[in-house]
Amino acid sequence: xxxxxxxxxxxxxxxxxxxxxxxxxxxxxxxxxxxxxxxxxxxxxxxxxxxxxxxxxxxxxxxxxxxxxxxxxxxxxxxxxxxxxxxxxxxxxxxxxxxxxxxxxxxxxxxxxxxxxxxxxxxxxxxxxxxxxxxxxxxxxxxxxxxxxxxxxxxxxxxxxxxxxxxxxxxxxxxxxxxxxxxxxxxxxxxxxxxxxxxxxxxxxxxxxxxxxxxxxxxxxxxxxxxxxxxxxxxxxxxxxxxxxxxxxxxxxxxxxxxxxxxxxxxxxxxxxxxxxxxxxxxxxxxxxxxxxxxxxxxxxxxxxxxxxxxxxxxxxxxxxxxxxxxxxxxxxxxxxxxxxxxxxxxxxxxxxxxxxxxxxxxxxxxxxxxxxxxxxxxxxxxxxxxxxxxxxxxxxxxxxxxxxxxxxxxxxxxxxxxxxxxxxxxxx
Amino acid sequence: xxxxxxxxxxxxxxxxxxxxxxxxxxxxxxxxxxxxxxxxxxxxxxxxxxxxxxxxxxxxxxxxxxxxxxxxxxxxxxxxxxxxxxxxxxxxxxxxxxxxxxxxxxxxxxxxxxxxxxxxxxxxxxxxxxxxxxxxxxxxxxxxxxxxxxxxxxxxxxxxxxxxxxxxxxxxxxxxxxxxxxxxxxxxxxxxxxxxxxxxxxxxxxxxxxxxxxxxxxxxxxxxxxxxxxxxxxxxxxxxxxxxxxxxxxxxxxxxxxxxxxxxxxxxxxxxxxxxxxxxxxxxxxxxxxxxxxxxxxxxxxxxxxxxxxxxxxxxxxxxxxxxxxxxxxxxxxxxxxxxxxxxxxxxxxxxxxxxxxxxxxxxxxxxx
Numbered sequence: 138x139x140x141x142x143x144x145x146x147x148x149x150x151x152x153x154x155x156x157x158x159x160x161x162x163x164x165x166x167x168x169x170x171x172x173x174x175x176x177x178x179x180x181x182x183x184x185x186x187x188x189x190x191x192x193x194x195x196x197x198x199x200x201x202x203x204x205x206x207x208x209x210x211x212x213x214x215x216x217x218x219x220x221x222x223x224x225x226x227x228x229x230x231x232x233x234x235x236x237x238x239x240x241x242x243x244x245x246x247x248x249x250x251x252x253x254x255x256x257x258x259x260x261x262x263x264x265x266x267x268x269x270x271x272x273x274x275x276x277x278x279x280x281x282x283x284x285x286x287x288x289x290x291x292x293x294x295x296x297x298x299x300x301x302x303x304x305x306x307x308x309x310x311x312x313x314x315x316x317x318x319x320x321x322x323x324x325x326x327x328x329x330x331x332x333x334x335x336x337x338x339x340x341x342x343x344x345x346x347x348x349x350x351x352x353x354x355x356x357x358x359x360x361x362x363x364x365x366x367x368x369x370x371x372x373x374x375x376x377x378x379x380x381x382x383x384x385x386x387x388x389x390x391x392x393x394x395x396x397x398x399x400x401x402x403x404x405x406x407x408x409x410x411x412x413x414x415x416x417x418x419x420x421x422x423x424x425x426x427x428x429x430x431x432x433x434x435x436x437x438x439x440x441x442x443x444x445x446x447x448x449x450x451x452x453x454x455x456x457x458x459x460x461x462x463x464x465x466x467x468x469x470x471x472x473x474x475x476x477x478x479x480x481x482x483x484x485x486x487x488x489x490x491x492x493x494x495x496x497x498x499x500x501x502x503x504x505x506x507x508x509x510x511x512x513x514x515x516x517x518x519x520x521x522x523x524x525x526x527x528x529x530x531x532x533x534x535x536x537x538x539x540x541x542x543x544x545x546x547x548x549x550x551x552x553x554x555x556x557x558x559x560x561x562x563x564x565x566x
Numbered sequence: 567x568x569x570x571x572x573x574x575x576x577x578x579x580x581x582x583x584x585x586x587x588x589x590x591x592x593x594x595x596x597x598x599x600x601x602x603x604x605x606x607x608x609x610x611x612x613x614x615x616x617x618x619x620x621x622x623x624x625x626x627x628x629x630x631x632x633x634x635x636x637x638x639x640x641x642x643x644x645x646x647x648x649x650x651x652x653x654x655x656x657x658x659x660x661x662x663x664x665x666x667x668x669x670x671x672x673x674x675x676x677x678x679x680x681x682x683x684x685x686x687x688x689x690x691x692x693x694x695x696x697x698x699x700x701x702x703x704x705x706x707x708x709x710x711x712x713x714x715x716x717x718x719x720x721x722x723x724x725x726x727x728x729x730x731x732x733x734x735x736x737x738x739x740x741x742x743x744x745x746x747x748x749x750x751x752x753x754x755x756x757x758x759x760x761x762x763x764x765x766x767x768x769x770x771x772x773x774x775x776x777x778x779x780x781x782x783x784x785x786x787x788x789x790x791x792x793x794x795x796x797x798x799x800x801x802x803x804x805x806x807x808x809x810x811x812x813x814x815x816x817x818x819x820x821x822x823x824x825x826x827x828x829x830x831x832x833x834x835x836x837x838x839x840x841x842x843x844x845x846x847x848x849x850x851x852x853x854x855x856x857x858x859x860x861x862x863x864x865x866x867x868x869x870x871x872x873x874x875x876x877x878x879x880x881x882x883x884x885x886x887x888x889x890x891x892x893x894x895x896x897x898x899x900x901x902x903x904x905x906x907x908x909x910x911x912x913x914x915x916x917x918x919x920x921x922x923x924x925x926x927x928x929x930x931x932x933x934x935x
Contacts, residue, residue, distance in 0.1 A: 246812065246837065255716065256737070280777035289778075289921070293667070293716060293737040298922040301813045307834055309811035310924050311745050314667040314716035314737040322734050329752040359708040416758070418663060418724040418733035423629070423712055435659050435730060439758060554712065555721035557733045 142331045142412075143566065145405045146233070146393030147505045148226025148342075150219050152188035152386050152492050156226055160492075160502070161509040164517040165538045169370035169491050171384050177350045184362040186369035187348040188386025188493025193218060199235040200225050203303045212290050213299075216254060219389035219498075220296040220344035221303070228304060228340065231393035232405060237305050241338055241393075242403045245307035249336040250300060251327040252312050253319025253343030253497045256293030296344055308336045314497075317457070318416075319343050320390065321500025321551035321559030325414035327394050328561075337399045342391035342501035347494075353385060359424070361461065373494075374521035375458035375487035376465050376529040383459040386493030390501030409508040412546065412562040413444025419556035426464050426552060430471030433457075436558035437475035437548060444546075444562040448476040451483055452545035453516060455507040456533075457552045458487025459494055464552065469529045484541070486534040490520035500551035504561050507549045511565045514541050567751050568802030568933070570761070572900045573643030575636050576792040577610030577887050580620075581643060585897075586904040594886045596788055599771060609771045610790025610888030612636065622648045622726055629709060633668060634719040636793035636893070637767035641723040644795040645763060650727055654761055654799070658730040662759035663723060664750040666742030666766030666892035667716035667735035719767050723795075731759040741811070741918040742766060743794070743895030744926025748809040750798055760799065767793035768891030779889070788859075790888025794896035796903075804903045807846035807913075807929045812838040814923040832866025835917075836873050838925055843874040843915060846929035850875045852911035854898040856919045857882035858889065867917070874915065894918065895926060906932040 149156060152170025153163030163170065170188050179185040196204050204221060207213040213221075225235075232240030238248065289295065294312040301310055309330060313323040320343025327341035347353075356362050363382040365372035373384040400407055417439060419432030426432065441448065457468055473480045488503050495502055510516055515538050522535040549561045574581060577595025578588030588595070599609035617635040618624045622642060627635060642648055651658040712718065717735035724733060732753045736745040743766035750762035770779065770789040779789060798806070814834050843850055853871045857864050857880075871880055883898055890897055895918030902914040913931045 246834075246841075250813070254737075280774060283777075292922065294920070294922045294924065298924075301923070302815060307813050309745075309748065310813045311749070311811070312737040314735045315733065316715055316717055326734065326749060326752070329756055333752065333755065335752075355708070355711050359712075416662075416732035416734065416753075417659065418721070418730055420658070420724045420728050420730050423709070423718070423721065432730065439659075439732070443756070443758060553717075554715060555717040555735075556724060557717065557721075557735075 140332050140396035142328050142394050143397045143400050143407045144392050144409045145395050145400050146227035146231030148223035149390040149502050149505050150222045151388040155194045157505050167518050167520050171369045171493050183357045183364050185366050189348045190387055214290050215346040216344045217296040217299050223389040223391040224300050227391040227393050243337045245305050247337045248306045249308045249330045249339040250306045250310045251323040251341040252297045253323040254293045254296050254312055255497045256291050315553050315557040317496050317553030318551045318557040318559045319497035328411050328414050331394050331396050339394045343498040344389035345497035346387040347385040347496055348387045371521050373460045373490045375460045375490050375519055376533045377522045378524040378526040380460045383461055384493035386495045388495040388498045390498055390505050407566050409563055409565050413440050415439030415560045417558045424554055426467035430467045430474050433471030433558050434474035436560040440560035440562045448479045450546045453547040454485045455503050455549040456485050456487045457550040458489050466528045484516050484534050485531045486517055486519045504549045507547045507563050511544050567806040569796055569804040569903050570799040570802045571644040571797030572903055573640035573795040574900050575612045575639045577790050580614050596888055604773050608788045630722050631713045632769040633767040634722040637719040637765050638722050638726050640793040640795035641763055641765050644797045656760050658728045660731055660760040661729050662732040662753050662762040663720055663729040664734050664746040664764045665720035666746050667737040668768050668892040741920040741924040741926040742892045744918045748811055751809050762798045765795035766893040766896040768893045770891050788888035790890045792890040792893045794893055794900045803933050804906050805931050805933055807931050808842045809928045810842040812925040832870050836870040839870050839874045839927055842927040848913040848931050850913050850915045852879050853915045854881045856917040902930050
């Protein structure tokens with residue numbers, strides 16, 4: 138039996154706000170969360186700004202005790218902390234409580250957890266620093282000088298371990314590690330599990346923290362980042378002729394998915410429907426998108442087919458829209474390949490113009506923004522799109538949010554290093 | 567869902583048949599290891615693996631971590647060549663790629679070497695990222711950090727084989743291979759692809775990983791490297807009857823060796839195995855078990871296994887192969903396929919667990935002809 142899948146809880150912490158509504162308010166207002174980095178000294182870097190979360194809010198009651206417990210054991214890195222914030226919001230909105238399903242009314246082994254995450258980056262930075270400091274020291278001794286538990290704490294699967302433990306999730310647990318596509322892929326996996334009836338409920342999303350010295354320097358040396366230090370808020374300019382690279386960000390986004398029958402039986406508030414998902418690989422190059430948009434098009438077409446929909450059903454695409462020369466042209470061509478002539482009748486916009494690139498979290502956070510867009514019939518703008526690129530020839534909702542008379546079905550795209558692509562299909566009930 | 571091809575690179579041999587033959591004649595892949603200052607009494611290294619000669623694109627080898635090289639080898643073997651779409655007569659977009667993803671650590675030395683030119687000019691004992699942008703920049707190869715991304719092994723397999731369908735790299739250490747298998751089975755069930763390549767690779771015979779295995783208290787299982795890959799489709803002589811994943815509760819948020827300790831006495835492990843065998847609906851006559859050589863963990867595992875197979879052989883591959891990390895679960899599945907094909911078993915349960923409490927279990931059965 139194929140179950141319809143609905144969303145009953147959302148949670149997010151982003152450079153624009155510490156929950157989904159404040160993030161959405163910022164997106165609608167065309168406010169930028171990109172600002173000069175002040176968490177570490179970036180003054181010598183070619184790029185000195187990012188989509189930075191300035192303050193992580195306190196958690197209430199037992200959630201805060203959980204945070205303190207993991208923190209006291211030195212097992213709460215920043216990405217896990219952000220995941221815990223977003224997961225609590227989504228879980229409680231859906232009816233869950235700390236330590237159990239609560240009003241979600243489901244056995245623990247009938248709950249899945251699918252999380253997009255990446256591991257080890259900070260470890261690399263710490264090791265680099267120590268390798269310099271301890272020059273001449275054998276690597277074994279260098280490793281022995283590392284803080285205990287560092288490897289375990291920084292593993293990609295660590296946030297899932299913490300969430301499974303705190304929420305008492307006993308069903309399938311998957312950590313998806315496909316770079317910028319990680320959380321889009323995780324949500325797709327959760328969709329398949331709920332739809333097939335393997336579980337009744339799934340917590341799915343992603344978390345990432347790239348505003349770190351090692352990552353900012355590394356991506357900068359890769360030549361991928363904007364260097365518009367004079368105007369950080371104007372640096373991320375997807376689809377604009379003058380775009381010069383993406384902007385790193387950080388955040389987490391989580392969704393509670395349920396079978397529609399389960400949600401309706403317990404009287405849950407349905408926030409939206411996840412109609413389908415499509416995944417693909419470019420099999421092209423490590424960092425480059427195919428110029429013809431073929432890989433992204435495969436994901437979009439597969440997602441529509443999975444949802445049983447036609448291109449003409451689509452009203453809006455929440456684009457991956459990174460603000461790199463290559464991605465934005467590839468995505469534009471991919472949309473045209475997938476939607477054909479209908480591409481000229483839809484709107485497309487990029488949340489990254491305001492939040493920066495949340496990498497393993499972007500698919501989840503942007504899916505949440507897409508759901509809120511559907512709810513309010515408002516399309517968030519592509520900020521900083523002032524000089525159209527002739528090669529990017531779709532309607533990108535430049536600069537200002539656009540109220541619309543219903544959207545219909547929306548696609549949310551995520552594409553990543555290593556050639557992976559993920560597209561989600563969302564609408565409202 | 568059927569196994570249509572298998573590929574393996576293991577300490578027992580290069581190639582699936584070499585590995586299985588080695589297993590059946592009772593060979594051990596463990597031997598003393600000494601290289602680059604790393605001295606081990608026992609480690610499992612893939613013998614005679616020469617990536618530049620044995621992989622299809624020798625130029626691409628330098629862009630790959632050791633893990634990626636091993637996975638590409640196994641995936642090409644599983645697919646019977648580098649163009650599975652042509653061989654199978656399907657569109658490349660209908661072949662998925664699913665892999666267990668580790669943090670690919672073998673390029674770490676290469677990454678660390680790049681920092682040699684990035685010392686603080688005022689305090690040479692400190693790393694200066696400013697210097698990295700000036701004097702150190704020449705030594706920086708931006709492709710080196712990319713090699714460490716967890717999805718890179720799968721990317722190289724996709725590039726080599728032209729896999730353009732659904733694509734997922736799943737990370738959860740030794741159980742990740744079964745998580746990848748579950749993802750592939752879901753995708754095939756959901757008709758999002760016609761074939762799926764499932765793989766896992768790891769390279770643990772190096773200082774970095776060894777240090778953390780020691781810290782996690784799992785050094786008793788001996789470090790090893792290897793890869794295993796399966797081609798899944800709608801025909802074959804071994805059927806995958808059921809795959810299930812689960813989660814064990816950790817003892818607490820403790821670093822170090824307590825990380826892999828669970829607090830439920832193996833109850834969830836037992837429940838998972840019951841569910842997967844019930845779903846499979848066949849009488850298990852062999853279990854290839856998640857036995858690490860750790861007393862508490864192995865005790866839970868043996869008890870859980872005997873609830874679904876009170877009598878019968880329980881195999882453990884780590885004593886003769888070492889601990890292949892993200893590759894291990896799928897190696898055990900590849901071995902199960904071979905044992906079924908050779909008439910050694912009819913219905914096999916393979917189990918795998920990760921140190922983060924993640925669990926996987928799969929039941930396979932031979933097809934009567």
